[in-house]
Amino acid sequence: MAAHDGSFDGVERRGLMFVLSSPSGAGKTTLSRLLIERMPGLRMSVSATTRPMRPGEVDGRDYHFVDRARFEDMAKRNELLEWATVFDNRYGTPRAPVEAALSAGQDVLFDIDWQGTQQLREKARQDVVSVFILPPSAADLEKRLHTRAQDSDEVIRGRMSRASHEMSHWAEYDYIVINRNIDDAFAEVQSILKAERLKRERRTGLTTFVRELQRQLES
Numbered sequence: 001m002a003a004h005d006g007s008f009d010g011v012e013r014r015g016l017m018f019v020l021s022s023p024s025g026a027g028k029t030t031l032s033r034l035l036i037e038r039m040p041g042l043r044m045s046v047s048a049t050t051r052p053m054r055p056g057e058v059d060g061r062d063y064h065f066v067d068r069a070r071f072e073d074m075a076k077r078n079e080l081l082e083w084a085t086v087f088d089n090r091y092g093t094p095r096a097p098v099e100a101a102l103s104a105g106q107d108v109l110f111d112i113d114w115q116g117t118q119q120l121r122e123k124a125r126q127d128v129v130s131v132f133i134l135p136p137s138a139a140d141l142e143k144r145l146h147t148r149a150q151d152s153d154e155v156i157r158g159r160m161s162r163a164s165h166e167m168s169h170w171a172e173y174d175y176i177v178i179n180r181n182i183d184d185a186f187a188e189v190q191s192i193l194k195a196e197r198l199k200r201e202r203r204t205g206l207t208t209f210v211r212e213l214q215r216q217l218e219s
């Protein structure tokens with residue numbers, strides 16, 4: 001399968017599943033938007049959720065906002081690649097768009113928690129690249145949750161009190177990025193994706209490519 005993007009070097013490769021996780025407010029959404037904007041060949045996996053829509057969010061772009069019954073139905077029909085309960089709401093990854101993108105040679109970006117990342121790893125270890133984003137300090141995290149201005153003080157307190165628990169999963173991830181400055185953090189995440197795209201095991205077209213080089217050299 002080919003990844004036909006701007007940086008495609010002509011060698012076929014398997015698509016990968018690029019996962020960003022972090023405590024709420026550390027910057028996953030911001031980094032995901034930048035990646036989608038600036039990295040050709042990368043598609044966002046849009047999750048289904050039962051949580052209420054925030055101001056500024058768009059159904060179908062940020063999430064598929066569904067009720068509990070619809071979510072349970074999707075899970076029962078095996079339409080979700082993984083799902084988990086976070087902050088008393090259900091979140092899950094619709095399976096079909098991910099499979100379609102991967103088989104078209106695209107990479108897929110996931111903004112999911114540690115529970116979902118574990119499930120993806122169990123299903124497709126070789127194809128999962130996971131990055132954990134940390135805030136530079138607790139004070140910065142709280143400030144970011146407030147400046148985002150999308151949650152009530154009570155919800156923000158809940159997110160802050162869960163942050164430590166979520167952070168305890170950092171060591172399960174392949175890469176750790178500290179989001180102090182957004183430009184630096186973006187450059188780091190972008191470098192990880194670029195390097196992972198070049199991994200020998202994913203480059204299924206290498207044998208053919210090298211054979212052709214050898215044929216040219218020997219003729």
Ligand SMILES: Nc1nc2c(ncn2[C@@H]2O[C@H](COP(=O)(O)OP(=O)(O)O)[C@@H](O)[C@H]2O)c(=O)[nH]1
Binds near residue numbers: 021024084092
């Ligand atoms: N397992 C799983 N987690 C998800 C999914 N979609 C979102 N999440 C996680 O659910 C948590 C809460 O997300 P959200 O309510 O949007 O708040 P945020 O943390 O401010 O982005 C975050 O840790 C997300 O990464 C999903 O499809 N599966």
Ligand SMILES: Nc1ncnc2c1ncn2[C@@H]1O[C@H](COP(=O)(O)OP(=O)(O)O)[C@@H](O)[C@H]1O
Binds near residue numbers: 022029182
């Ligand atoms: N490096 C950074 N410095 C300052 N503010 C940031 C930085 N990264 C993200 N933010 C801001 O912090 C808030 C939370 O970021 P967001 O991407 O929504 O986090 P998450 O998706 O992890 O919950 C947003 O208002 C965002 O603009």
